[in-house]
Amino acid sequence: xxxxxxxKNLDRELARFRGRVKFGAAFALLLAxxxxxxxxxxxxxxxxxxxxxxxxxRISLVPAPPNRGLILDRKGRVLAENYSAYTVExxxxxADDMEATLAEIGKLIExxxxxxxxxxRLLAESHEFETVPxxxxxxxxxxxxxxxxxxxxxxxxxxxRLFRNYQGGPGMAxxxxxxxxINDRDLxxxxxxxxxxxxxxxxxxxxxxxxxxxxxxxxGRAGFDRMExxxxxxxxxxISRIPPVPGKDLRLHLDASLQEVAEHAFGDxxxxxxxxxxxxxxxxxxxxxxxxxxxxxxDGIDPETWKSLNESPERPMVNRxxxxxxxxxxxxxxxxxxxxxxxxxxxxxxxxxxPGFFRLPNSQHRFRDWKPGGHGIVDLRxxxxxxxxxxxxRLAVDMxxxxxxxxxxxxxxxxxxxxxxQGESSGLLPSRAWKQRRWKQPWYPGETVIAGIGQGYHLTTxxxxxxxTAMLANGGKRIQPRLVDAVRDPHTRAWQTQxxxxxxxxxxxxxxxxxxxxxxxxxxxPGGTAAASAAGAAYGIAxxxxxxxxxxxxQGARYDATRLAREHRDHALFVAYAPAENPVIAVAVMVENGxxxxxxxxxxxxxxxxxxxxxxxPGTMKLETDDAAD
Amino acid sequence: MQRTRHWILRRLSHLDLILLxxxxxxxxxxxxxxxxxxxxSPARISGHLVxxxxxxxxxxxxxxxxxxxxxxxxxxxxVAGVVLLVAVAVFGEIRNGSRRWLNLGVMAFQPSELLxxxxxxMLAWYxxxxxxxxxxxHFLIGGALLAVPFVLILRQPDLGTALMIGASGxxxxxxxxxxxxxxxxxxxxxxxxxxxLWGFLHDYQRERVLTLLxxxxxxxxxxxxxxxxxxxxxxxxxxGKGWSQGTQSQLDFIPExxxxxxxxxxxxxxxxxxxxxxxALYLSIVARGLVIAARAPTLFGRLMAATLSLNLFTYVFVNxxxxxxxxxxxxxxxxxxxxxxxxxxxxxxGMGILMSVATHRQLNKT
Numbered sequence: 001x002x003x004x005x006x007x008k009n010l011d012r013e014l015a016r017f018r019g020r021v022k023f024g025a026a027f028a029l030l031l032a033x034x035x036x037x038x039x040x041x042x043x044x045x046x047x048x049x050x051x052x053x054x055x056x057x058r059i060s061l062v063p064a065p066p067n068r069g070l071i072l073d074r075k076g077r078v079l080a081e082n083y084s085a086y087t088v089e090x091x092x093x094x095a096d097d098m099e100a101t102l103a104e105i106g107k108l109i110e111x112x113x114x115x116x117x118x119x120x121r122l123l124a125e126s127h128e129f130e131t132v133p134x135x136x137x138x139x140x141x142x143x144x145x146x147x148x149x150x151x152x153x154x155x156x157x158x159x160x161r162l163f164r165n166y167q168g169g170p171g172m173a174x175x176x177x178x179x180x181x182i183n184d185r186d187l188x189x190x191x192x193x194x195x196x197x198x199x200x201x202x203x204x205x206x207x208x209x210x211x212x213x214x215x216x217x218x219x220g221r222a223g224f225d226r227m228e229x230x231x232x233x234x235x236x237x238x239i240s241r242i243p244p245v246p247g248k249d250l251r252l253h254l255d256a257s258l259q260e261v262a263e264h265a266f267g268d269x270x271x272x273x274x275x276x277x278x279x280x281x282x283x284x285x286x287x288x289x290x291x292x293x294x295x296x297x298x299d300g301i302d303p304e305t306w307k308s309l310n311e312s313p314e315r316p317m318v319n320r321x322x323x324x325x326x327x328x329x330x331x332x333x334x335x336x337x338x339x340x341x342x343x344x345x346x347x348x349x350x351x352x353x354x355p356g357f358f359r360l361p362n363s364q365h366r367f368r369d370w371k372p373g374g375h376g377i378v379d380l381r382x383x384x385x386x387x388x389x390x391x392x393x394r395l396a397v398d399m400x401x402x403x404x405x406x407x408x409x410x411x412x413x414x415x416x417x418x419x420x421x422q423g424e425s426s427g428l429l430p431s432r433a434w435k436q437r438r439w440k441q442p443w444y445p446g447e448t449v450i451a452g453i454g455q456g457y458h459l460t461t462x463x464x465x466x467x468x469t470a471m472l473a474n475g476g477k478r479i480q481p482r483l484v485d486a487v488r489d490p491h492t493r494a495w496q497t498q499x500x501x502x503x504x505x506x507x508x509x510x511x512x513x514x515x516x517x518x519x520x521x522x523x524x525x526p527g528g529t530a531a532a533s534a535a536g537a538a539y540g541i542a543x544x545x546x547x548x549x550x551x552x553x554x555q556g557a558r559y560d561a562t563r564l565a566r567e568h569r570d571h572a573l574f575v576a577y578a579p580a581e582n583p584v585i586a587v588a589v590m591v592e593n594g595x596x597x598x599x600x601x602x603x604x605x606x607x608x609x610x611x612x613x614x615x616x617x618p619g620t621m622k623l624e625t626d627d628a629a630d
Numbered sequence: 631m632q633r634t635r636h637w638i639l640r641r642l643s644h645l646d647l648i649l650l651x652x653x654x655x656x657x658x659x660x661x662x663x664x665x666x667x668x669x670x671s672p673a674r675i676s677g678h679l680v681x682x683x684x685x686x687x688x689x690x691x692x693x694x695x696x697x698x699x700x701x702x703x704x705x706x707x708x709v710a711g712v713v714l715l716v717a718v719a720v721f722g723e724i725r726n727g728s729r730r731w732l733n734l735g736v737m738a739f740q741p742s743e744l745l746x747x748x749x750x751x752m753l754a755w756y757x758x759x760x761x762x763x764x765x766x767x768h769f770l771i772g773g774a775l776l777a778v779p780f781v782l783i784l785r786q787p788d789l790g791t792a793l794m795i796g797a798s799g800x801x802x803x804x805x806x807x808x809x810x811x812x813x814x815x816x817x818x819x820x821x822x823x824x825x826x827l828w829g830f831l832h833d834y835q836r837e838r839v840l841t842l843l844x845x846x847x848x849x850x851x852x853x854x855x856x857x858x859x860x861x862x863x864x865x866x867x868x869x870g871k872g873w874s875q876g877t878q879s880q881l882d883f884i885p886e887x888x889x890x891x892x893x894x895x896x897x898x899x900x901x902x903x904x905x906x907x908x909x910a911l912y913l914s915i916v917a918r919g920l921v922i923a924a925r926a927p928t929l930f931g932r933l934m935a936a937t938l939s940l941n942l943f944t945y946v947f948v949n950x951x952x953x954x955x956x957x958x959x960x961x962x963x964x965x966x967x968x969x970x971x972x973x974x975x976x977x978x979x980g981m982g983i984l985m986s987v988a989t990h991r992q993l994n995k996t
Contacts, residue, residue, distance in 0.1 A: 028913060036909055043864060050860070229881070
């Protein structure tokens with residue numbers, strides 16, 4: 001039994017304890033005060049701030065990409081359109097094991113090796129959170145199979161996407177171009193031009209052709225859905241939406257059938273063709289052979305296909321019509337003749353006796369005519385129709401390189417035409433200053449001689465030749481060539497025609513021009529270099545043949561096409577407009593290794609004229625043709 | 631039949647009705663908030679109701695055990711707890727980088743939970759034994775009894791639990807009459823040793839403290855919890871968004887929103903008015919507990935009642951302080967609110983002890 005503590009002591013202990021209890025109560029009240037003060041600050045003082053933060057937490061703007069504008073030909077035929085299709089896409093960040101998921105999908109639906117290669121390339125280029133398409137244009141059955149199995153395919157999803165479909169065929173690829181997935185460089189450009197908001201949610205951007213040059217018009221502006229989202233970003237419901245603004249439709253001057261006829265006329269040959277409306281600058285056809293299927297690029301191209309396209313010796317990706325540079329050869333002779341008349345160096349009746357060669361004073365070097373033995377007595381008209389080299393050697397020497405350069409410059413040679421496509425070459429119109437700058441060498445008289453027949457340093461694109469020809473057809477008006485004729489507003493549905501852009505006008509004495517035109521008409525008449533190609537035409541054609549040397553021919557050696565490998569044969573050129581009296585179409589044709597302008601290039605131009613002016617569709621050209629005189 | 635009912639009524643007579651009402655009120659709120667926070671998931675709600683039922687039964691059992699019997703359990707529980715802590719240190723299972731669990735085959739057991747009751751019981755038993763002449767040496771021994779489990783838990787490492795157990799031990803020493811000189815001196819010493827203590831903290835613990843000072847520095851990591859919970863509470867405003875209308879909680883922005891962060895849900899849906907009511911309910915429990923302590927006939931009862939009351943409010947303060955962003959994130963549930971069985975059982979056992987102290991007025995053995 002313990003001794004009981006004295007009562008007095010117990011009272012004191014109890015009093016002390018109660019004191020401490022009161023202190024404990026005060027402590028609890030203090031802590032409660034702190035909590036309530038903090039809650040007051042959060043819930044009353046800073047309430048507005050937190051409401052805002054909760055809203056921005058909760059609401060996310062989900063971009064709704066706009067429909068891309070259509071591209072139509074002059075008759076309203078669709079060249080580029082949109083369609084919606086299901087794709088199966090994968091996200092690296094969400095896939096636990098990408099290879100396993102791929103293998104699983106491969107068991108469910110058919111994935112071609114090409115699709116797999118393309119997917120791996122895109123995956124390597126993409127960010128972790130980006131979705132990368134594996135297979136697009138899924139069939140309903142494939143969608144159903146995948147949808148049923150998505151739960152065991154981590155990182156995979158099936159989505160409806162807008163795609164671009166190019167119906168113009170491979171020949172149209174160089175005009176319409178194609179869209180491709182936006183890469184980092186595109187993104188930076190979009191951001192720098194302040195358009196990043198418009199591109200929210202957009203996967204594709206124009207990469208080449210009209211798709212590239214009219215990107216801003218075609219694209220439109222993204223809309224935004226205000227969505228309520230949960231913490232993992234899943235949309236729970238839509239609150240409001242700002243609809244996207246669709247892109248504008250483009251209508252071209254270009255006639256898809258005409259283009260098709262032109263391509264067809266090329267047969268197996270490579271080359272470029274540009275047909276212009278000389279009165280508006282509208283591009284009626286723009287061919288670069290070979291073409292390729294632009295649809296391959298829309299959703300990313302697989303590396304093997306890309307390699308085969310890019311490394312093909314035929315270089316299908318190069319737009320020869322505006323990038324291919326070739327010596328213009330004899331096709332500049334009408335222009336040289338006009339310069340001779342306009343500069344007062346020649347009268348139409350001034351004639352030479354052509355012995356088949358030309359020598360500079362104090363030189364033994366013989367500049368030969370293409371025709372052994374020469375053309376005999378040649379005046380200006382005959383110099384064009386017969387393509388007499390000697391006439392132009394002399395004219396060039398009389399004119400001098402400076403005046404030649406200045407006069408030809410007015411017709412756009414050696415400059416970009418400003419067509420509404422990107423990547424155009426400027427070619428080269430040689431001058432004394434250029435040579436000094438480029439080669440640090442003076443200009444030699446012999447160089448003037450060959451410049452007179454479009455050889456030597458001269459380099460032009462088919463587009464430049466077409467522009468030059470259009471100027472001869474319209475009397476000197478330099479109009480910027482243009483593919484797009486009209487733009488349609490998506491809301492009003494009204495087409496707005498684009499006015500032609502005049503770059504300048506060369507003042508030409510009509511009499512002088514008439515003589516040159518007569519010479520060009522003679523080209524297609526019996527006795528002219530392209531007479532065979534123009535035979536039986538229901539309208540007059542004014543033109544000029546030409547060849548561009550691929551390999552230099554040694555002094556004294558003769559050019560013989562049949563003894564050369566095809567890739568060493570000369571490029572064949574032909575420029576022409578029709579009807580000769582009242583021209584509505586001007587054409588420049590360049591056939592790589594075509595041999596002679598009259599043999600291969602002129603028939604292609606004839607086919608284009610026939611279709612455009614009479615609606616007649618000609619047959620395909622044979623690869624090997626009899627070489628006619630040039 | 632008559633006898634059985636009589637027996638049951640006798641058991642229920644040991645319940646303190648005021649305390650019972652407060653506890654039931656809080657548990658009712660808890661069920662409502664957990665229901666809302668879980669998106670009215672039936673599994674979560676029924677799980678919670680089972681926990682509540684089990685904990686309430688254990689509370690009733692506890693209330694019927696007279697304090698002098700309870701006090702004898704103290705040393706046993708304490709020794710067992712310390713032995714288990716040592717066992718954990720030696721054989722324990724490592725989860726999330728901490729050695730806190732003993733794998734008993736059927737379940738993982740966390741001995742530190744046991745110490746939350748064992749430490750005050752042990753100390754109260756010790757002071758009750760030496761009631762007649764408490765001197766400095768008794769406080770020294772008391773302090774040592776507290777230090778052993780404190781250090782063991784701190785080393786697991788489990789800073790949160792160690793501090794909460796440390797607090798409960800300190801409250802007991804305080805109510806037992808720990809001299810003010812020592813308290814103040816200890817406070818100064820503790821303040822001075824903070825930099826040293828900082829050196830002993832684990833990297834993740836330091837990070838938590840730093841995150842508290844600037845939550846925006848790590849918005850996707852440790853700061854995410856604090857940022858999202860303060861947004862939830864703050865956006866609740868004066869009257870709240872209404873039950874199950876909280877966008878933050880309903881849209882998954884609050885992590886652990888049925889357990890440690892349940893106050894964020896409550897604050898968003900019931901606003902400042904709700905917060906005041908909630909704090910008032912907790913304060914009422916503390917007040918009732920302190921009244922029971924002041925009226926208790928034995929030192930053991932007084933010490934246990936006062937300590938358990940203040941301890942409960944410490945949990946409230948630490949949890950709400952953490953969720954509202956004034957204290958570092960430590961894993962402390964909100965008493966009587968958070969989903970989770972172990973903590974609820976521990977707390978209602980404590981409430982049972984309070985009721986036992988309140989209803990067993992006789993000094994001597996029955």
